[in-house]
Amino acid sequence: MNDRNNSPASEQASHGLIFAADLGGTHLRAATVDRSGRIHFRHKQSTPQAEAGNEIVEALVAAVSECEKQCAGAREQISAISVVVPGTVNVEEGTVLKAPNVPCLDGFRLTEALTRELNLPAILENDANAAAVGEMWRGAGRDHHSIVCATLGTGLGGGIILDGKLWRGADGSAAEIGHMCVDPFGGVACGCGSRGCLEVYASATAIVRMTREARPRHPNSVLHTGESMTSEDVYRAGLNGDELALEVFRRMGVYLGIGLANLINILNPEMIVIGGGVVNAWELFEKPMHQQVAERAFPLPAANVKIVPAECGDDAGLLGAAWLAINR
Numbered sequence: 001m002n003d004r005n006n007s008p009a010s011e012q013a014s015h016g017l018i019f020a021a022d023l024g025g026t027h028l029r030a031a032t033v034d035r036s037g038r039i040h041f042r043h044k045q046s047t048p049q050a051e052a053g054n055e056i057v058e059a060l061v062a063a064v065s066e067c068e069k070q071c072a073g074a075r076e077q078i079s080a081i082s083v084v085v086p087g088t089v090n091v092e093e094g095t096v097l098k099a100p101n102v103p104c105l106d107g108f109r110l111t112e113a114l115t116r117e118l119n120l121p122a123i124l125e126n127d128a129n130a131a132a133v134g135e136m137w138r139g140a141g142r143d144h145h146s147i148v149c150a151t152l153g154t155g156l157g158g159g160i161i162l163d164g165k166l167w168r169g170a171d172g173s174a175a176e177i178g179h180m181c182v183d184p185f186g187g188v189a190c191g192c193g194s195r196g197c198l199e200v201y202a203s204a205t206a207i208v209r210m211t212r213e214a215r216p217r218h219p220n221s222v223l224h225t226g227e228s229m230t231s232e233d234v235y236r237a238g239l240n241g242d243e244l245a246l247e248v249f250r251r252m253g254v255y256l257g258i259g260l261a262n263l264i265n266i267l268n269p270e271m272i273v274i275g276g277g278v279v280n281a282w283e284l285f286e287k288p289m290h291q292q293v294a295e296r297a298f299p300l301p302a303a304n305v306k307i308v309p310a311e312c313g314d315d316a317g318l319l320g321a322a323w324l325a326i327n328r
Contacts, residue, residue: 022084051104080326090172095111128157151310202259208229210251223242253288
């Protein structure tokens with residue numbers, strides 16, 4: 001990687017492809033993205049079970065090298081690096097403050113290390129924030145400037161864009177939608193230390209837990225077999241009319257609707273985009289979700305806001321990472 005030309009990193013960033021990486025606890029997904037949002041090449045590998053941040057840097061450098069091989073002969077070459085992680089980051093310093101799924105990065109100055117290794121400008125962002133930007137740029141939020149994105153995966157992440165600008169809050173920890181309290185009395189304990197958070201009712205993990213809790217009321221459900229049940233199993237059972245699965249998704253929709261009503265009343269967004277793997281079950285939770293929004297949000301903003309499924313899928317974070325690098 002040392003044979004790169006000697007032009008300053010800032011000049012290189014003014015043209016060319018963006019190397020975007022989504023660094024999860026299980027997989028490192030990467031892509032080269034052009035300035036119109038078209039993905040040229042993809043790369044996927046296991047995230048190293050690293051003990052030090054430098055091992056993650058080595059994996060990212062190797063992924064860049066692989067993408068450069070794929071770009072060989074192309075008109076545009078990689079000109080900037082953009083990495084998103086599931087955790088709290090200091091964007092200005094390029095430091096990962098806390099990444100529960102990649103703990104070796106806690107306190108690590110990731111962008112500085114990448115720029116040193118690659119002689120390219122690098123930026124860092126939270127993965128849910130990047131997903132919101134990706135949906136605004138190339139997904140369901142196109143042509144909208146004030147959107148909220150809720151990502152329903154293993155947990156519940158969020159991103160807020162106001163007047164076309166990503167809202168990070170005073171210290172970069174804004175948009176923790178999953179930790180909005182929706183059941184303060186007797187609520188389920190959350191990993192954040194609080195109780196009754198939206199995440200414990202509207203996420204893949206929550207679906208599995210609520211299904212197990214409700215099993216005694218539905219002895220004939222197909223979901224009584226084994227302990228290796230996944231949210232996808234519950235979803236497939238719901239499509240086939242299993243009443244236990246349908247009850248769980250109705251309950252999820254109620255809590256999600258309560259949370260969205262709060263967001264509508266506070267932020268008055270043009271659109272709420274719901275992404276993540278759980279959104280595949282849209283038809284199973286959509287009705288109770290909308291019902292709670294109608295009952296709890298102020299009528300005018302509730303009538304005007306669009307609540308829609310995300311369109312970019314797993315590419316949302318990569319696209320958002322690229323957009324942030326382009327517009328840095």
